[in-house]
Amino acid sequence: MDFNLTEFQREILDLSDKLLSDYCTQARLRKAEDLGYFDAELWQQMADAGLLGLALPESVGGMAQDFETLTVLLEQLGRHVAPVPALPVLATASLPLLPYANVACVQAALRAVCSGEGMLTAALADSGFTNSSASDTLAENRDGKLYLYGEKSRVPAGMQASACWTVAQDGGDVGIYLFACEQVGVKRRAQETTNGQSLAHFSLDGAQAELLVKGADADAMLTAARHYQQAATAALATGLCEGMLALASEHCSERKQFGRPLGSFQAVAHQLADCYIDKACLRVASEQAACQLRDGIDAEESALVAAYWTTEALHRISHRSQQVHGGTGVDRDYPLFRYCLWARQLEMDLGGQNSVLAALGSNIAAAHAA
Amino acid sequence: MNIELSAEQQAFSQKIRDYMSQHMMTDDFKAELACEEFSHGGGPIYWQKMRQLGADGWIRYSWPEELGGAGADPVEQYLLVDEAKRAGFPWPALSANSIGPVFAKHAQPEIRDKIVGEILGGEAYLAIGYSEPSAGSDLASLRTRAERDGDDWIINGQKIWTSCANFSQYIWLAARTDPDPAKRHKGLTIFLVPTNSVGYSCTLIQTMGVVTTTTYYQDVRIPDCYRVGEVNGGWPLITGQLNVERLSLVSYGHVAKLYDETLKLLYSDTVYRELLATPWVQRNLAVAKARLSALKLMCLKSAWKIEQGGSGMVEASATKVFGSELYVELGRLMAEILAPLSNLRGDDAVLNGLMERWYRKGTVHTFGGGANELQRSIVATAGLGLPRGA
Ligand SMILES: Cc1cc2nc3c(=O)[nH]c(=O)nc-3n(C[C@H](O)[C@H](O)[C@H](O)COP(=O)(O)OP(=O)(O)OC[C@H]3O[C@@H](n4cnc5c(N)ncnc54)[C@H](O)[C@@H]3O)c2cc1C
Numbered sequence: 001m002d003f004n005l006t007e008f009q010r011e012i013l014d015l016s017d018k019l020l021s022d023y024c025t026q027a028r029l030r031k032a033e034d035l036g037y038f039d040a041e042l043w044q045q046m047a048d049a050g051l052l053g054l055a056l057p058e059s060v061g062g063m064a065q066d067f068e069t070l071t072v073l074l075e076q077l078g079r080h081v082a083p084v085p086a087l088p089v090l091a092t093a094s095l096p097l098l099p100y101a102n103v104a105c106v107q108a109a110l111r112a113v114c115s116g117e118g119m120l121t122a123a124l125a126d127s128g129f130t131n132s133s134a135s136d137t138l139a140e141n142r143d144g145k146l147y148l149y150g151e152k153s154r155v156p157a158g159m160q161a162s163a164c165w166t167v168a169q170d171g172g173d174v175g176i177y178l179f180a181c182e183q184v185g186v187k188r189r190a191q192e193t194t195n196g197q198s199l200a201h202f203s204l205d206g207a208q209a210e211l212l213v214k215g216a217d218a219d220a221m222l223t224a225a226r227h228y229q230q231a232a233t234a235a236l237a238t239g240l241c242e243g244m245l246a247l248a249s250e251h252c253s254e255r256k257q258f259g260r261p262l263g264s265f266q267a268v269a270h271q272l273a274d275c276y277i278d279k280a281c282l283r284v285a286s287e288q289a290a291c292q293l294r295d296g297i298d299a300e301e302s303a304l305v306a307a308y309w310t311t312e313a314l315h316r317i318s319h320r321s322q323q324v325h326g327g328t329g330v331d332r333d334y335p336l337f338r339y340c341l342w343a344r345q346l347e348m349d350l351g352g353q354n355s356v357l358a359a360l361g362s363n364i365a366a367a368h369a370a
Numbered sequence: 371m372n373i374e375l376s377a378e379q380q381a382f383s384q385k386i387r388d389y390m391s392q393h394m395m396t397d398d399f400k401a402e403l404a405c406e407e408f409s410h411g412g413g414p415i416y417w418q419k420m421r422q423l424g425a426d427g428w429i430r431y432s433w434p435e436e437l438g439g440a441g442a443d444p445v446e447q448y449l450l451v452d453e454a455k456r457a458g459f460p461w462p463a464l465s466a467n468s469i470g471p472v473f474a475k476h477a478q479p480e481i482r483d484k485i486v487g488e489i490l491g492g493e494a495y496l497a498i499g500y501s502e503p504s505a506g507s508d509l510a511s512l513r514t515r516a517e518r519d520g521d522d523w524i525i526n527g528q529k530i531w532t533s534c535a536n537f538s539q540y541i542w543l544a545a546r547t548d549p550d551p552a553k554r555h556k557g558l559t560i561f562l563v564p565t566n567s568v569g570y571s572c573t574l575i576q577t578m579g580v581v582t583t584t585t586y587y588q589d590v591r592i593p594d595c596y597r598v599g600e601v602n603g604g605w606p607l608i609t610g611q612l613n614v615e616r617l618s619l620v621s622y623g624h625v626a627k628l629y630d631e632t633l634k635l636l637y638s639d640t641v642y643r644e645l646l647a648t649p650w651v652q653r654n655l656a657v658a659k660a661r662l663s664a665l666k667l668m669c670l671k672s673a674w675k676i677e678q679g680g681s682g683m684v685e686a687s688a689t690k691v692f693g694s695e696l697y698v699e700l701g702r703l704m705a706e707i708l709a710p711l712s713n714l715r716g717d718d719a720v721l722n723g724l725m726e727r728w729y730r731k732g733t734v735h736t737f738g739g740g741a742n743e744l745q746r747s748i749v750a751t752a753g754l755g756l757p758r759g760a
Binding site: 001002003004005006009068245249252253260261263264265266269270272273274276277280281284285287288290291301302304305308309354357358360361362364365368 | 371372373374375376379445633636637646647649651652653654655656657659660661663664667668670671674675685688691692743745746747749750751753754755756757758759
């Protein structure tokens with residue numbers, strides 16, 4: 001048992017913290033808000049520093065580090081509310097493709113991620129309510145080429161992405177397909193969401209695509225994507241919680257009412273102590289999921305536990321941080337609101353707490369049958 | 371980062387688990403513990419087990435080497451207590467973990483070796499006499515007096531909640547030796563009071579969950595060699611061991627027991643198949659699982675922090691709040707699943723009465739060992755840097 005970061009991980013932490021401190025200033029973040037909360041210059045800086053390829057293989061120009069090391073970067077991105085889509089691009093979309101990294105089209109997509117020349121995303125939801133990866137999108141084979149037809153909604157980084165993978169059916173066979181975003185068969189429309197990040201709606205009308213995997217391998221890839229999304233979200237959320245709590249603690253140490261600092265009132269201090277405990281729980285749950293994914297251990301349970309704590313900590317800490325700030329906390333000239341809106345975004349991106357518990361609970365019940 | 375126990379640590383836990391089930395938790399001992407008056411220990415088989423525990427080296431295991439212990443690291447110490455409590459053994463934490471080694475370090479030579487021998491051999495146990503009717507959370511307001519009389523001290527006062535005093539040989543007593551109100555923390559001294567002293571008496575308090583005692587000290591005369599540490603130097607001895615102690619109060623195995631046992635029951639019998647398939651039952655199990663997973667990691671991480679040389683104060687306080695409130699919450703989540711049966715006692719009880727007892731015993735965790743409000747204040751000031759308040 002050792003909860004220390006490795007020396008290399010510490011270097012990544014310091015490097016990313018320094019870079020993000022320079023780039024995530026209030027002025028730049030405000031500017032990014034007008035651009036779908038995306039700072040292209042920062043993204044390119046991250047590419048140049050090797051951070052985008054941190055957990056990608058050397059064969060595509062990456063640093064070949066493990067998932068746990070990526071979570072160190074993700075936490076810093078949360079800590080600085082960095083306006084970059086690292087979570088969906090570097091974790092959810094890229095990592096499930098690693099077993100196929102020498103397939104030519106995958107290799108090209110990952111290489112583009114590393115260099116910053118392109119961006120890879122995953123379209124995992126159809127339009128409408130569904131949050132499941134079951135898809136109505138159809139794949140058609142014409143003259144040896146594959147074309148996709150269907151609607152995809154809420155594609156993360158969808159307006160910036162150059163490549164995207166998704167789920168489609170070919171006569172009942174579920175497959176994972178990779179396609180280029182800039183082609184006549186793909187129409188994109190920006191979707192706005194609460195934290196200012198832009199998502200995209202894709203209308204696929206004969207989008208030329210390549211089949212990556214089918215059947216059980218496709219299911220395995222979707223499961224991997226979910227695990228990476230849950231664990232990576234937990235890491236990013238840990239950073240957000242650190243950020244919110246740092247702001248709240250500082251505020252309550254300085255702001256005085258009734259002649260005393262707010263934090264000297266027990267009712268205030270204890271709310272923040274509870275936030276500290278939630279954050280500590282989230283952090284260990286996140287660490288557990290990251291280590292298990294790194295080691296290739298079945299992470300189904302630890303990813304769900306991490307997702308549970310993500311929803312719990314984000315909800316509770318964001319509301320309490322707001323509460324103890326009073327009016328200051330909701331002012332757009334004060335940094336807290338960005339953390340809170342991102343917290344809300346991530347909480348619901350995971351499907352919300354009850355859906356996470358339903359999955360965990362049905363696994364517990366099913367363990368009996370096994 | 372590596373969140374798993376090492377192979378040696380896992381083997382150690384397994385060894386304790388086997389030792390507990392094969393040698394300690396024998397049927398006759400379980401039957402004795404089921405009697406209300408012996409539920410904490412103190413019965414004839416209890417003393418047999420204590421002596422065996424001592425002879426097998428487990429009481430000294432967590433003591434530092436220079437005090438005659440085996441010098442186990444904080445993670446091993448935690449694992450030992452965790453497994454013992456999970457097994458339902460009334461672990462002698464005061465001998466093995468908190469008070470014993472402090473006594474050995476600060477006791478005077480005239481009595482030290484004899485009593486250390488008794489403690490390590492499982493022949494004697496101690497009770498803590500801190501709380502008084504008018505001094506609970508504000509321990510430094512305690513009023514039991516010790517006055518110097520030649521080579522002796524004369525002790526007068528009353529302690530309450532002196533758990534295990536009904537079968538202990540000694541009371542680890544905090545008394546006021548300087549009445550100056552300006553010296554609240556600096557006017558306290560620790561004494562080891564033999565329970566066969568003239569003027570000492572003890573009556574039982576039946577609580578909703580456990581038995582504890584009130585102890586009375588009427589002109590109890592003890593020689594100065596029973597003073598532990600400096601005169602008026604008691605406060606650091608009281609607070610020194612609290613972090614490790616807090617962790618052991620909410621150790622994972624202790625808290626998870628109800629979940630583990632409930633799940634075992636649900637899995638064991640087809641009668642419960644329908645319950646297991648019920649969404650809200652699954653949800654209760656999932657909440658318990660998710661929160662217990664965090665407790666397990668928080669406990670280990672706190673122990674690891676202490677092993678790394680940190681004080682572990684904030685971690686221990688945070689874990690104590692979380693673990694004790696989870697204990698209570700679990701009592702509800704699990705009892706809801708078996709609600710119609712959960713409150714039955716005696717032969718009809720489910721889980722040998724564990725579920726019914728859980729509620730009755732559970733409430734103590736959130737205020738005992740330092741009320742959770744005080745722990746939250748520690749987390750707020752030491753963990754978050756907030757200003758000290760009222
Ligand atoms: C079964 C049992 C066994 C025990 N065993 C022992 C033992 O062996 N030896 C021993 O010395 N003691 C023992 N105790 C005593 C235990 O340590 C005390 O109960 C505990 O310290 C709380 O003190 P109190 O009961 O006087 O409550 P109080 O101090 O009166 O506090 C009551 C409540 O008031 C609130 N409160 C108190 N202070 C504050 C504050 N500063 N800020 C905010 N809220 C506050 C908390 O909610 C607290 O729970 C035992 C108690 C029980 C019930």
